[in-house]
Amino acid sequence: MSTPDDAPVTDAPVTGDPVTVRPARPDEAPSLVDLDDLVWAESERLPREVRLRSVPTRTVLVATREGETAGVTGAWDVEVGVPDGRGxxxxxxxxxxxxxxxxxxxxxxxxxxxxxxxQLxxxxxxxxxxxxxxxxxxxxxxxxxxxxxxxVLRASFAGGTTFAAPPEIQELADATRTRLQTAGPDLAPRLHAAWRRAATDRAGEVVRTEADLTRNLTDVPEHRGDREPNRVLVATRDDEVVGFAVVRRTVTEEGSVLGGRADVPIVTTADAAARLALAQRLTRLDLVTRTDWWVPADDPLVLWQPGWPRSLADGVVDSLWLRLVDLPAAVALRGTAADLDVVVEVADPVLPENAGTWRWTARSGEGRLERSGEQAQLSVDVGDLASVWLGGRSLGALAVAGRVREHAPGAVARLDAALRTPVLPAQSVDF
Ligand SMILES: CC(=O)SCCNC(=O)CCNC(=O)[C@H](O)C(C)(C)COP(=O)(O)OP(=O)(O)OC[C@H]1O[C@@H](n2cnc3c(N)ncnc32)[C@H](O)[C@@H]1OP(=O)(O)O
Incomplete structure (x- = not known):
């Protein structure tokens, strides 16, 4: 990418107006905050220094010929959990x-x-x-x-919800200690290490850096609205952190009846028993009649309810959007559940380096992608490939919808078998 000073002037894709696309300079952070406030109709509740701290370090902007900032995008350094091929x-x-x-x-x-x-x-x-x-x-x-x-689906657990977990998981949950603490930066190193461990439990987690988690845990009074400061419910077993939830309660009064809601913006657990221990505590907090968090549709907490409780969820929404930026590198990073040898044609109008025909092989759980001159056995768009990458969808379903085209019988099923994961992907934090 060009530096702020040597950025070339290009034409805006739609209008043809000359614009400059370049990295933002650190001294431009205040004007980016102004732009962000305007874009998001922010009420300027937050102190300026808090807003300035939230500007990502790697930021790209579009400047008009008059030097006005027309748009901005940034990026955080994160880690993403991809399937390891072994569940x-x-x-x-x-x-x-x-x-x-x-x-x-x-x-x-x-x-x-x-x-x-x-940016890409x-x-x-x-x-x-x-x-x-x-x-x-x-x-x-x-x-x-x-x-x-x-x-994900927004699960709303009523106070006192019972979870029909099998006895061995309940026993382990009983052996898991939970402690409700006020969130603070001092907790960040221990929680960050636990988060990274827990993120290997299922694909799809996005783990932020320890510095960013510290920021998440730091209470900003102006963020609170009518809620309490951030609290953290930490689950430990044999002195090791096996999960934690950031929780904010709002206690309300209707007539003389006190009720309350607990929002859980971050929850991460290393195993089902830790999840159960946190859920049982969160649904038994005094003054709380409802606990809301986002869960995958196959979350154990959902499967421990009889049937599919209609009261639990108010809808399924898209959660993580993924872009395969360097296809051969992405293939090498992702484990596979079956050996594979298939020739795939990929369409990618935005990053042509990914486009074309590839031979995709996998042995002993590790994949490899090489250019191929052979006839493609299936054709797929790079975005559709991303949507099956973490196990949230199958290529077979996309083929039924006509989005993946199979040219050799069995090719879709073979690639699906290699990409198969036992559980749905999920992510426990916004960023
Ligand atoms: C990861 C994040 O931060 S998500 C936050 C995204 N930001 C916001 O929602 C803030 C408010 N919205 C905005 O700032 C802008 O409208 C943006 C960023 C969503 C779009 O920016 P624009 O410069 O208008 O997009 P651009 O002109 O490049 O549009 C590209 C295409 O996307 C389409 N598009 C843009 N926004 C939307 C939308 N919200 N829904 C559907 N299509 C959209 C455009 O119609 C256009 O399609 P076309 O090429 O077929 O005509």
Whole structure:
């Protein structure tokens, strides 16, 4: 990527107006905060220094000919859990895209397109195979080759909910100690290490750096609204942290009746028993009648309810969006559940390095992608491939929908078998 000073002037994709796409300079952070406030209709509740601390370190902006900032995007350093081929996940470095915003006077002129056209090659040049994000709207990122890699449902557990876990898991949960503490930066190193361990339990987790977790745990009074400061419910077994949940309670009064809600913005656990221990504590807090958190549809907490409780969930939404930025590198990083030898044609209009025909092989759980001159056995779009990468969807389902085309019988089933995961992917934090 070019530096702020040598950035070339290009044409905006839609209007053809001359614009500059370049990394932001550190001294531009205040104007980026102003832009972000304008884009998100922020009420300026937060002190300036808190807002300035939230500007990502790697930020790209589009400047107009007049020097006005028309749009911005940033990236955090994160780790993402990809399937290891043996039913668990391994953490790999990725760009966590954030802070995407275009000045209201400049929308629908290709500013975002220009930003992403600069950011994705930079991610690739930096040696990162994957880019991930949480989208404000599900219609934005598909055109740039991102796919919906995980979906979650908002589970609302009533106070006193019982979880029908088998006795051995209940026993382990009983042996798990939980402690409710006020969140603070002092907890971050221990929780960060536990988060990285827990993230290998299932694919799809996005682990932030310890510095970013510290920021998440640091209480900002202006963030609270009518809620209490951040608390952390920490689960330990034999002195080791096996999970934690960040929780915020809001106690309300209806007439003379006190009720309350607990929101759980972060929850991560190393195993089902730790999850049960946290859930049993969170649904038995005095003054709390409802606990809300986002879970995958096959979460043990859901499967321990009789049937599919309609009261539990108010809908399934897209969660993590994934972009395969460097396809051969991404294949090498992801474990496979079966040996494989298939020729795949990939369409990628945004990053042509990924496009074309590849021979995809896998032996002993490790995959490899090489250029091929052979006839493709199946054709897939890079975003659709991303949507099956973490195990949230099958290629077979996409083939039924006509999005994947099979040219040799059995090719889709063979690739599905290699990419299979026993559980759905999930992510426990927003970023
Ligand atoms: C990871 C994150 O940070 S998610 C946060 C994203 N930011 C926001 O939602 C803040 C408010 N919105 C905005 O700032 C802007 O409208 C953005 C960033 C969503 C889009 O920026 P723009 O510069 O208008 O996008 P751009 O002009 O490059 O549009 C590219 C295409 O995406 C489409 N598009 C843009 N936004 C949306 C949307 N919300 N829903 C559906 N399609 C969209 C455009 O119509 C265009 O399609 P076309 O090429 O077929 O005409």
């Amino acid at each position: 668990r996940a391994r953490l790999v470095p990725a760009d966590g895209v954030t802070w995407v915003g275009v000045h209201p006077d400049h929308t629908r002129r290709g500013v975002l397109t220009a930003l992403i056209g600069s 090659p930079a991610t690739r040049e930096a040696g990162r195979a994957l880019s991930v994000l949480k989208a404000s709207d599900s219609g934005i990122y598909g055109r740039f080759g991102y796919g919906t890699a995980s979906t």
